[in-house]
Amino acid sequence: MQRVAELRDEEGYTASDFRFVSFSRSHAADLENDVLDAWRDRLERLDDDQARQVEETLIDSVSTLHSLCSRLTNTPRIITPESDAEFYQDFWRRRGFEFDASESPSAYLDPDEMDSSERGRVEQLLAADQLLAALGAGLDGEGLGLVPASLGHIPVEIDLHAARVVELIREWRTHKLENGVKEHHDYILDAANSEKTPDCRVLVVDEMQDYSPLEYAVVRDWIRSGDLDHVILAGDEFQSIYGFKLADSTYFTGLEVNDEDVLTESYRCPRAVCRVARSVCPPTRITSARSDEGRVLDASTQTPEDLASLVQQLLADHPVDAYEADPTSVFLLTRTNRQAAKVGWALRRTGIPYTSTVDGEESPWTEDVLNAIETLRLAASGGCAVSTDAADPLIDMATNSKDRREMAEAPSFGSLDVDSVSAVDIWTAFPDCDSATDIIRTLDVDDYIAEMIQGALHSDADLTPGLVEVGTIHSVKGREAPAVVVLDGYPHRLSERYQADNEFAEEEDRLAYVAATRARATLVVAREFLGGSSFPPFEPPLERVAESSPAGGVIHQ
Ligand SMILES: Nc1ncnc2c1ncn2[C@@H]1O[C@H](COP(=O)(O)OP(=O)(O)OP(=O)(O)O)[C@@H](O)[C@H]1O
Numbered sequence: 001m002q003r004v005a006e007l008r009d010e011e012g013y014t015a016s017d018f019r020f021v022s023f024s025r026s027h028a029a030d031l032e033n034d035v036l037d038a039w040r041d042r043l044e045r046l047d048d049d050q051a052r053q054v055e056e057t058l059i060d061s062v063s064t065l066h067s068l069c070s071r072l073t074n075t076p077r078i079i080t081p082e083s084d085a086e087f088y089q090d091f092w093r094r095r096g097f098e099f100d101a102s103e104s105p106s107a108y109l110d111p112d113e114m115d116s117s118e119r120g121r122v123e124q125l126l127a128a129d130q131l132l133a134a135l136g137a138g139l140d141g142e143g144l145g146l147v148p149a150s151l152g153h154i155p156v157e158i159d160l161h162a163a164r165v166v167e168l169i170r171e172w173r174t175h176k177l178e179n180g181v182k183e184h185h186d187y188i189l190d191a192a193n194s195e196k197t198p199d200c201r202v203l204v205v206d207e208m209q210d211y212s213p214l215e216y217a218v219v220r221d222w223i224r225s226g227d228l229d230h231v232i233l234a235g236d237e238f239q240s241i242y243g244f245k246l247a248d249s250t251y252f253t254g255l256e257v258n259d260e261d262v263l264t265e266s267y268r269c270p271r272a273v274c275r276v277a278r279s280v281c282p283p284t285r286i287t288s289a290r291s292d293e294g295r296v297l298d299a300s301t302q303t304p305e306d307l308a309s310l311v312q313q314l315l316a317d318h319p320v321d322a323y324e325a326d327p328t329s330v331f332l333l334t335r336t337n338r339q340a341a342k343v344g345w346a347l348r349r350t351g352i353p354y355t356s357t358v359d360g361e362e363s364p365w366t367e368d369v370l371n372a373i374e375t376l377r378l379a380a381s382g383g384c385a386v387s388t389d390a391a392d393p394l395i396d397m398a399t400n401s402k403d404r405r406e407m408a409e410a411p412s413f414g415s416l417d418v419d420s421v422s423a424v425d426i427w428t429a430f431p432d433c434d435s436a437t438d439i440i441r442t443l444d445v446d447d448y449i450a451e452m453i454q455g456a457l458h459s460d461a462d463l464t465p466g467l468v469e470v471g472t473i474h475s476v477k478g479r480e481a482p483a484v485v486v487l488d489g490y491p492h493r494l495s496e497r498y499q500a501d502n503e504f505a506e507e508e509d510r511l512a513y514v515a516a517t518r519a520r521a522t523l524v525v526a527r528e529f530l531g532g533s534s535f536p537p538f539e540p541p542l543e544r545v546a547e548s549s550p551a552g553g554v555i556h557q
Pocket residue numbers: 001034236266267268477478479480517
């Protein structure tokens with residue numbers, strides 16, 4: 001951002017001259033904040049209308065590489081197995097393959113599922129299509145050809161003749177083309193094949209170390225096009241964690257550039273966190289540019305309640321303004337999506353609202369559920385007068401909601417006039433209930449939602465789901481939070497691979513490094529909750545990894 005500010009201040013570029021490319025959608029939100037921060041002084045000097053305009057331009061200038069490519073190539077319609085199950089099933093069933101699209105994650109290359117033998121045949125074929133595209137198979141004039149020999153370059157074993165695999169992938173690509181639809185990797189291939197460059201003068205690309213050969217080719221061609229005045233590429237080879245999607249950091253480190261700036265000081269992480277980051281991934285030389293020590297905790301969390309009280313403590317220690325653009329206070333990070341689902345389950349049971357960064361997972365903490373909890377908390381504390389708007393979500397969720405609403409609204413019964421706002425006595429809608437827990441029993445919702453509401457009735461947790469984010473380490477790449485909890489636990493299959501495969505082990509160490517360096521103040525390694533063996537880089541005792549020092553920073557909880 002310093003370089004961006006220099007170009008703006010010294011060479012006169014304005015907001016609309018820039019375009020910023022993020023890695024993922026959640027990273028785009030963080031990058032957006034960084035960009036707005038870089039403009040803060042300028043915005044303060046403008047009048048309201050002008051400031052709003054510049055702010056909108058800046059927000060528009062941030063997007064993922066995917067969304068930029070999709071816009072450049074006028075992508076017609078994007079399909080995924082979740083949204084277009086029939087399209088997938090029809091094609092593959094006609095060729096004799098069973099495929100239950102509803103059971104297939106749209107990301108065929110889920111980092112949990114690195115062992116391709118565990119995937120169904122169609123998922124293997126779809127993954128092969130995606131990986132071959134990542135290597136540029138189908139790219140005009142360069143990259144791998146879409147030919148049987150290319151299959152040797154991708155880590156997917158398919159129990160079919162190689163020529164048949166390639167034939168099926170060709171047919172699948174043609175079928176998509178004829179039907180005017182694209183999968184996400186298709187329009188990256190289109191962008192690489194097109195001559196178009198983004199409409200800007202300065203392009204800033206972040207997290208470049210995780211670009212696949214095809215994505216790299218797209219950016220490289222934009223640089224070569226001569227249409228851009230400046231291109232700023234940011235990345236960190238020690239954060240390269242997408243090898244399983246064939247990302248290759250040597251493209252980034254090997255790029256010829258006019259100016260190179262190597263930063264080893266972190267302005268984000270305090271000292272204790274940097275020590276852990278260095279020790280989980282020894283090749284990195286990260287040090288802290290800050291004078292504060294920060295905290296590293298080695299916590300024992302055996303039950304959902306232990307985890308909930310740890311989260312509550314961290315929320316109290318790291319208050320953030322809920323009205324900030326990104327009000328996240330605590331990240332809860334796991335190695336796999338399945339583990340993240342288990343953490344989500346524990347937080348629902350104990351009534352701690354959260355958002356999930358796992359792709360495609362819808363938050364159960366909807367506006368209606370949060371409203372209902374607030375009303376129940378009031379009822380449990382002896383209150384009764386609730387504005388009609390606040391009462392409605394709870395009444396709507398209950399059995400016989402129509403009758404209940406009529407009872408609550410009957411003027412002779414529950415209608416109250418509180419500060420001239422239309423209000424009701426919530427208990428009149430639930431004459432069969434003596435307590436808030438009784439009310440929860442009348443709710444016509446899935447058991448897990450009822451359990452979550454019951455948990456939140458007593459948890460006293462802040463009802464702002466954005467404060468806590470649950471996800472895999474991969475999903476929070478490029479982002480940061482005041483407190484980061486790494487849930488320690490490593491699936492057996494990955495453990496075996498860590499021992500046997502050096503390259504894999506190195507990428508896993510970098511993943512631990514990414515996890516640790518998300519923390520702006522406190523890093524916690526939470527043991528036991530997930531079971532299994534320890535994530536090797538974080539194996540206890542944490543003193544070992546924290547390089548003990550007088551202010552060693554490792555606190556056992
Ligand atoms: N020169 C600086 N002075 C003070 N704070 C800074 C400086 N540079 C960056 N920061 C702050 O440090 C944090 C991390 O910065 P930034 O997001 O640029 O790091 P990064 O290298 O992109 O991190 P990563 O790639 O690990 O996600 C941000 O909160 C940012 O505001």
